[in-house]
Amino acid sequence: MREYTPGKIEKKWQQIWDEEEPFKALNNSEKEKFYALVEFPYPSGEGLHVGHPRPYTALDIVSRKRRLQGYNVLFPMGWDAFGLPTENFAIKHKIHPATVTKNNIKRFKAQLKSIGFSFDWSREINTTDPQYYKWTQWIFLKLFEKGLAYKNEMPINWCTSCKVGLANEEVVQGSCERCGSEVIRKVKNQWMLKITKYADRLIEDLEDLDYIERVKAQQINWIGKSVGAEIDFQIENKDDKLRVFTTRPDTLFGSSYMVISAEHPLIEKYRDEIENLDDIKIYQEEVSKKSDFERTELSKEKTGIEIKGLKAINPANKQEIPIWISDYVLMTYGTGAIMSVPGHDTRDYEFAKKFNLPIIEVIKGGNIEKEAFTDIENGTIINSDFLDGMDVKKGQEYMINWLEENGLGEKKINFKLRDWVFSRQRYWGEPIPLVHCDECGWVPVPEEDLPVVLPEVENYEPTANGESPLANITQWVNTTCPKCGGKAKRETDTMPQWAGSSWYYLRYIDPHNNEALASDKALKYWMPVDWYNGGMEHTTLHLLYSRFWHKVLYDVGVVEEKEPYKKRTSHGMILGDNNEKMSKSRGNVINPDDIVNEYGADTLRTYEMFIGDFEKSVPWSENGVRGCRRFLERVWKLQEILVDGEGYTKELESSIHKTIKKVSEDFEHLKFNTGIAALMSLSNEFNDYGKITKTDLKTFIILLNPVAPHITEEMWENLGLKDYLHNSIWPEYDKEKTLDKIINIPVQVNGKVRGTIEVDVDATKEIVIEKAKEDENIRKFLDGKNIIKEIFIPGKIFNIVVK
Missing domain, CATH: 3.90.740.10 (Valyl/Leucyl/Isoleucyl-tRNA synthetase, editing domain)
Structure with a gap:
């Protein structure tokens, strides 16, 4: 048996997936749909750290399992690419934000592919693409038409360095969370969105959603x-x-x-x-x-x-x-x-x-x-x-x-909820599609003229007076009023980063549609999102904002359901090995590239899911990584104890069915660590027994595949099985074969447990009584006493009442 070489195996299968696109979702299918969504990343210059793959791997596991169960799965990925970090980096290094964004996305995408996620890359979106933000602007116009967008003098948090207004949540102890500079109060004329008009609905409609309770509580408390x-x-x-x-x-x-x-x-x-x-x-x-x-x-x-x-x-x-x-x-x-x-x-x-x-x-x-x-x-x-x-x-x-x-x-x-401050005096954002005319006031740009494209500029630095850099581009600013044809000026504020992320889940459904943000047919088939996972830090603002926008789209007839996400879960952070949040300043950031290069992507995926309770924060451990690599090596060596024969090995059959049940349920309930533990236990049982059939191994690697897709695909091929593993069928368990034939029954004397006895699961009362009286620990509480009553609950407990 050749050595396990993850580097070669993983590149091989990633290339196959790229060429054959097996994870591509179909907009027209008779299969039951499953829409799995993870929060798309901001492609920063630092690239991924090991905290990013945790939520992605979790829903990748669920998505791979659901495909094997016959679902038409949509599991997309894209880029939340407008915003201050890229603009600040561009200003510092004298590189245009568009170039910075392009380079960052290229790196992020390569990193994600190296980990083997089953994303449908044919639906990749980018919030800075004019064909994407055309529809962001279109939604803004719907908000404006409904009277939900208005301009108002507002005291705002003003970062003295970024020269931009910040939300309260972007201010940490009086400083800008991004650059650390002093934040002062300043009055600015800002675009506002009337999210408060939807406050009651945002609370009431939570009731029927499958959100974890702490997420619901945060939403309710934030609305206040x-x-x-x-x-x-x-x-x-x-x-x-x-x-x-x-x-x-x-x-x-x-x-x-x-x-x-x-x-x-x-x-x-x-x-x-x-x-x-x-x-x-x-x-x-x-x-x-x-x-x-x-x-x-x-x-x-x-x-x-x-x-x-x-x-x-x-x-x-x-x-x-x-x-x-x-x-x-x-x-x-x-x-x-x-x-x-x-x-x-x-x-x-x-x-x-x-x-x-x-x-x-x-x-x-x-x-x-x-x-x-x-x-x-x-x-x-x-x-x-x-x-x-x-x-x-x-x-x-x-x-x-x-x-x-x-x-x-x-x-x-x-x-407690306030209206949403929706404008930024910066360059790298979606232009607000309005013009101001002295005669007509604020006038929407006609839909046929969208998108209002962000103009190319040489100088994208904030102005000294706090106005947007766009204000200095007179050729772009000066225009004609769409209503009266007179002189007008474009709005030079841009939208906040929250804009593109408030509706991105809808664009994944039909990302190349030039006539609508998505077709009615595609929306009807895919919506709502079946399962959305993201960080707890996004369960107030982002989740509220996207639910608000969806309700507005529902009110104007674009979507048919009042809520975008049927289910919302959240994950805990992966901390540094010093138990602190990973950050460059603390020097505890782990690059996933290093783990993939040294141990393999399957090891990284297995470790991130085995590290602990998915919903809780956990510290990184290099020893834990090495332990998961050793597990995969043992899995690889199972091929050495393979013998001829079909069907489950009789002595292993019960354990296999129990593992199918355990893994199937645990993967659906975010209990990835215990599901993987069950697979580890079964692999040990295989090795202890010393031989397994092709059916034994086939079932095992299908169960492991969502967690470690590369090694399992390779082993499937080595077994000479037809087609690819990702086109196979998820195994089902026989309930009867998951039941223990021998059980332990606690025996009470006068209501206190005095011992346990081992009996057949179908043992009669007479057999249980006889076994109980033979047990030395129990018998000493019966000697010299009169038995008044015997209470037997089959398979559960036996209580003897004495006097």
């Missing part, structure tokens, strides 16, 4: 639906009112001060009456340098300043209360003002203690001078006039009715 009331606080001796939203109107009598945002327009309106305006201006300047994350971080020290000269009136008790400004109240969240109830809110309590403000207990049951506050969900209302003695729920309902009857407020549903 709150039911409560909006309440008006009159500003003393003024016509203006401060409106606040609260989920606890029953605590209104405990509101002893108010806090408004540092940007609240009330400050400018009454600047002449504010006695300490200079101090407030200094504080506003300090706040403007903080990101939303820094401002709302619970653990930070509380800061603020009282607005002297203005007071508010608590509508419940008509008492005068001070108005403060503090950084933790945001103008972009709620109304930009809050009523503070320091007796029953940790942040309000800390603020009140620092600035010596009144603390009033209005829910009975706890010590408000300690961090363990009152149980305000179940307590009784006190110190609240007409609410006294009511429970919390009744008090909430009563107070809302009272507010509405007296014209002081109303019931309100609020969301």
